[in-house]
Amino acid sequence: MSRYRLPRSLPLLYALCLTGCAAHSESFRAVEKNLANQQPQQALEALDKQKGARADEVLYLLNKAMLLRIAGDYRASIESFELAQQRMEALSALSLREQGASFIINDSTRSYVGEPFEQVMVSVYKALNYLQLGDRDGARVEAxxxxxxxxxxxxxxxxxxxxxxxxxxxxxxxxxxSDAMIAYRKAYEGYRKSSQEYRVDVPGFLKEDLLRLASILDLKDELEKYRQEFAVQNKQSDPPSAPESELIFVLSNGLAPAKRENSVAMMAPSRVGAGLVRISLPYFESRVPSVSKAYIRLEDRGIVAERVENVDAIAIATLSEQMPEITARGIARVVAKRQVAMQIGKNNKNDALAVIADVIGFITERADTRSWSTLPYDIHLARFPLGVGSYTIKIELRDRGDNIVATREFHDVLIHKGKKTYLSYHWINL
Amino acid sequence: MRAPSFGARRAACVSLMAVFLSVFSTGCATRVERLPVDEVQDLSGAWNDTDSRLVSDEMIKDVLSAPWLSAYQGAHKAPPALIVGEVRNLSHEHINTQTFISDMGRVLINSGKVQFVASRGQREEIREERKDQDLNAREDTRKPMGMEQGADFMLKGAINTIVDASGKTQVRYYQVDLSLISMSDNRIVWVGQKKIKKLVERSKLRF
Structure with a gap:
């Protein structure tokens, strides 16, 4: 009988290998290369070519939305984000089938639902898309x-x-x-709590916003408190008044860290049955961009954008918080796979089958390297008060040594009376 | 144990394939079922056609029975002309406010009790056409400029929401406010309100 079984199990073997063999972040390199060459359209084509498993659908939609945004197609980007959001909601329920598969094959068999911070980022970028289109109410929905x-x-x-x-x-x-004030207060609280961990200081723009709104809303005690905390020198001077109209520039800088795999092959101790086993765990590889500062220039005036979010640090902190659980699952899986292999060998009195089961277990043991890697490394923001008119805005991207890495000009930027105009740019260079 | 004969194996194979085929063919075909438009189908808990219809039904009933209409008709002996202004979506969902606005417009116009004038976007297009007529249309069919009817009232409003959530359970409260504002003196002559409350419980398990 056993002579028949071997070839019959081959297709199964093959299928198992396929699910386990390609690590996500490796196959995504073609897309990133196109992005670095400033070719978002080609990147979209490359992404469409590798539209893979259904379990990765959310990831595909998120990356697609980001690429569409980079290509300047904000409407389509919103649609893709919307689809991703709907899938995320549907997938928030627990699937026993996927949990089971992740226990016997690997973690990549689970549907990608996005980390909590990625789910927040969906709304952040969707809001930026709406703002770019001039749809303030749409952005408010995202708020x-x-x-x-x-x-x-x-x-x-x-x-x-x-x-x-x-x-x-x-x-x-x-x-x-008043809603703006509440949000600014919470933002201030958030920056203060996390500035050490994420290495992002409270932005100076936010300090000005707090002073301005505390003054507009006539919150005298709070205004005084902020004056002391921000060490505002001239206490008699009026806080900055609300600008008539302004330009808000958002720079998405570089790419979020890529998840890679760290595999260790070893001999399992005899307690779980001696044999070669592998344990694979994910880790993040930061992709530090050469740009660390952005200047916004308008003729002789200039302003420096401030770093407002360190996506890299948030992603890494999220993973390190999950590592104990991922490691425990990995070890449990190795033990389970060994047991299955031994059981197969014992039941069929055939060592060859046990070896094959071992090999399958070994090959399919891959780390889950899926992450939303088209997010930026960090985000910079600048608020530039401007009068009504049409402007040519020049962006200078500089490195740590203050050398210009790249420049970009935006023509016919329209500033309307009493409104904000939003300008965003995603700079990628690997 | 005797190995099964070649024929028996083939028969088993064919029947297995038939089962597979039937499973796949039912799984792949797109199925369409037509529904009556007034049937309530709540899928995700988000704002849907039923909410839109409930709002327009309620608002229409209210606006036609309110005293502003008879007061205007008594004073002017003619139906008032309305224009639709902005209905702002201040909710936490992307809602298309056009559906219940056009529903309301249709019933109100057909009732003969009020008139509607074209909104800002529509007017632009019509003016373009009139300009074109000025150049290209026959004298006796040409429509002159400056003869538009001005609106007496503007319909404005907003949708607001309050969401309370805990775990997989959400209570969604929608409030739609519409008001009718007199163009001549900014008086608010009518305020309509419709509230909708839903309890949404998400599944904890999926396949």
Whole structure:
């Protein structure tokens, strides 16, 4: 009988190998290369070619939305984000089937639902898309979504500070002062709590916003408190008044860290049955961009954008929080795979089958290297008060030594009376 | 144990394939079922056609029975002309406010009790056409400029929401406010309100 069984199990073997063999982050390199060459359209084509397993659908939609955004197609980007969001919601329920598969094959068999901070980032980038299209009410919907997500999320690495700051800007743009104030306060709180861990200071723009709104809303005690905390020298001077209209520039800089795999092959101790086993764990590889500063120039005036979010640090902190659980699952899986192999060998009195089961177990033991890697490394923001008119805005991207790495000009940037104009740019160079 | 004969094996194989085929063919075909438009189908808990219809039904009933209409008709002996202004979506969902606005417009116009004038976007297009007529249309069919009817009232409003969530359970509260504002003196002559409350419980398990 056993002579028949071997060839019959071959297709199964092959299928198992396929699910386990390609690590996600490796196959994504073609897309990133196109991005680095400033070819978002080609990157989209490369992405479509590798539209793979259904379990990775959310990831595909997120990356697609980001690439569409980079290509300047904000409407299509919103649609793709919307689809991703719907899938994320549907997948938030626990699947016993996937849990089981992750226990016997590997973690990549589970549907990708996105880390909590990635779910917040969906709304952040969707809001930026709406703002870019001039749809303030659309952006406001996302601001409310951000609030809902932050309230519901478990886990502490959510990128709350910048998400709150952005919602504050949206409310302020709509003239909703008290909502803006609440958001700015929470953003300030968020930056203070996380500045050490994420290496992002409270942005100077936010300090000005807090002073301005505390003054507009006539919150005297709070205004005094902020004056002391921000060490505002001239106490008699009026806080900065609300600018008539302004330009808000958002730089998405570089790419988020890529998840890679670290595998160790070893001999299993005889207690679980001697044999070669492998354990694979993910780790993040930071991709530090050469750009660390952005200058916004308008003729002789200039302003420096400030770093408002360190996506790299948030992603790494999220993974390190999950590592104990991922490691425990990996070890449990190795033991389970060994047991299955031994059982197969014993039941069929055939060592060859046990070896094959071992090999399958070995090959399929891959780390889950899926992550939303088209997010930026970090985000910089600048608020530039400008009078009504049409401008040519020059962006200078500089490295740590203050050398210019790249420049980009935006022509016919329209500033309307009493409104904010949003300009975003994603700079990628690997 | 005797190995099964070649024929028996083939028969087993064919029947297995038939089962597979039937499973796949039912799984792949797109199935379409037509539904009556007033049937309630709640899928995700988000704002849907039923909410839109409930709002327009309620608002229409209210606006036609309110005293502003008879007061205007008594004073002017003609139906008032309305224009649709902005209905802002201040909710946490992307809602298309056009559906219940056009529903309301249709019933109100057909009732003969009020008139509607074209909104800002529509007017632009019509003016373009009139300009074109000025150049290209026959004298006796040409429509002159400056003869548009001005609106007496503007319909404005907003959708607001409050969401309370805990785990997989959410209570969604929608409030739609519409008001009718007199163009001549900014008086608010009518305020309509519709509230909708839903309890949404998400599944904890999936396949």
């Amino acid at each position: 409310l979504q951000i609030d809902l997500k932050l309230r519901a999320a478990e886990g502490k690495h959510l990128g709350e500070a910048f998400a709150r700051y952005l919602t504050g800007i949206i409310y302020e743009d709509l003239g909703e002062w």
